[in-house]
Amino acid sequence: MIFEQIAVGGCQSYLLGCAERRAAVVIDPQAHAIDRYASLLLREGLRLRYVIDTHTHADHFSGAHELAGRMGARVAAHRLSATPHADLRLEDGDQLMVGDTRLRVLHTPGHTLDSVCLLASDRVFTGDTLLIGSTGRTDLPTGDPGALHDSLFGVLLKLDPALKVYPAHAYDGRSASTIGEEIASNPRLKHRDRAAFVDMMGRLNLSSPVHCTEALRVNTGGGKTIDQLVLDAAAIIAFVASDALAARLEADEPGLTLLDVRERDAFLAGHIPGARHLPRGELELRVNDELTDPTARIVTCCEQGPAATLAAATLRTLGFQRVAALDGGMKDWRGRGLPIELGAESFPTTVSR
C-alpha cells in the first residue's frame, strides 16, 4: 500500500494507492493543493481512480472536481451530498476498489448529513466524524448532534480498536490515532449517554469557520471562489504600475483613458487627475455610451486592485483589446505620494488628448 498524508494548515488530505496495480484514491483534496496531489501521483506512477470528499466541507474549498478532471478520475460522494460534481453517489456499505485495496463506505451522519467514513484494511478515514481528541462540530448546516452520537457509538467506535484513525483535521502536531486510543482518551467520547452527548455538543459555542459561506457556496453549488474569479480575470489582462501610469499621464499619452471604477463617494474623495468615473456596477450598461473607441488604451483603477481587475477583464471580454488594470489601485498610488484630484471629473467626456 502506498500512503501519503498531505496537510494544508490543519486540514488533512490522503492519497492511498495500490502498489501492485498502480491505482490510487485521494480523500478530501483541497483546491489550493491540486498541484501537490498531481505531482505525488506522477512521482509514484499512480493512476488516480477516485476522488472522495468525506462530507460537504464548510471550512475550505474542495479540490475534488478539479483534481478528478485533471487526472481523469471520478468524484465520489455520499448520495446526500449537495455537490453537483459527483460521478458516483455512495450508499452505506458500498465498496470502492482501488487496485487490490478496498475502501468500504460507512455512512456516519452528524457533523453533516452526508458524512462518511472510509474503512480500509488497517485504517479508517474518519472525515470530521471523529477527530484526534475531539469530534466534528454539529452546529453548521445539516449538523445533528444526536446523529453524531449514533454514528460514533453505534458504528465507528465498534470497529477494531487497533484500526488507525486518519481524520480530515488534525491539530497539535498529531497526525493519526487509533480507535482504541480515542475510546480511552477522547474527552468528547466520555459522554456516552445520548442526551448528555447532545447537551455537551450544544454548549460548545464555536465561532464560525473563516470562509464558511463561500466554502458552502462553492462546494455545494460548484461555483468559483472570489480568489479564483480574480485570478481568472488577471490571466486575460495586463497590469500597469503606478509610477509607469504617472509617467504616461505626465507625458500626455494620446488616447489613454483612465477609468476609475469605484463608487461615487470614493471617487469624489480623491482620484487620479484626469480619471473618468464609471462605477464597476454600471460598466456593461454604459460602456457603449462612455467608451466609444474599442482600440483605445484603457486603464482601470479601483481602491486595491481586484475590482479594477474584474472591470478590465469585463472590458476585454466586451472587445476592448488594449485594456489594463492599475496594479495595487489607489492605495498604492497614494502610498507613493502621486498627485490626487478631489471632486468631480475634470474631463467629463474623455481624457484622450
Ligand code: FE
Ligand atoms: Fe467539516
